[in-house]
Amino acid sequence: MDQPYQDIDIETFRSDFVEADRNDYILLDVREEFEYAGGHIPNAVNIPMSAINARIDDIPQDKPVIIVCATGNRSAYLAEALAPHGWNNLYNLLDGTMGWMMRGLPTE
Numbered sequence: 001m002d003q004p005y006q007d008i009d010i011e012t013f014r015s016d017f018v019e020a021d022r023n024d025y026i027l028l029d030v031r032e033e034f035e036y037a038g039g040h041i042p043n044a045v046n047i048p049m050s051a052i053n054a055r056i057d058d059i060p061q062d063k064p065v066i067i068v069c070a071t072g073n074r075s076a077y078l079a080e081a082l083a084p085h086g087w088n089n090l091y092n093l094l095d096g097t098m099g100w101m102m103r104g105l106p107t108e
Helices: 010-018 033-037 049-058 073-085 096-102
Strands: 006-008 026-029 065-068 090-093
Touching: 006 010, 010 090, 049 073, 065 073, 065 096, 073 090
Parallel strands: 006 090, 026 065, 065 090
Antiparallel strands: none
8 A cells, every 4th residue: 555645855845845935835843842942944833743632733734744853753653644634745754854954954
């Protein structure tokens, strides 16, 4: 069975979303608050995995959702979990925030 989300690498995310100046997507950072506070990709919205159930309605279903964590594992898990419940434009950002930082890309 195919996975219900798309993996997207950092370079493709940057060219197709960030550099294309799109504003029709959400970058969802699912790391815990202390991780997010240590640096995150610009414009990322933090909803920690520990709070997903309580904040599920904060995740839009009408636009692409690019999910990011530290390395791509938690984000893939969440993408897999959301897909059967109405989200159909999900992306897992490969290499996560650590990969972003290792490339020397800007953080907030």
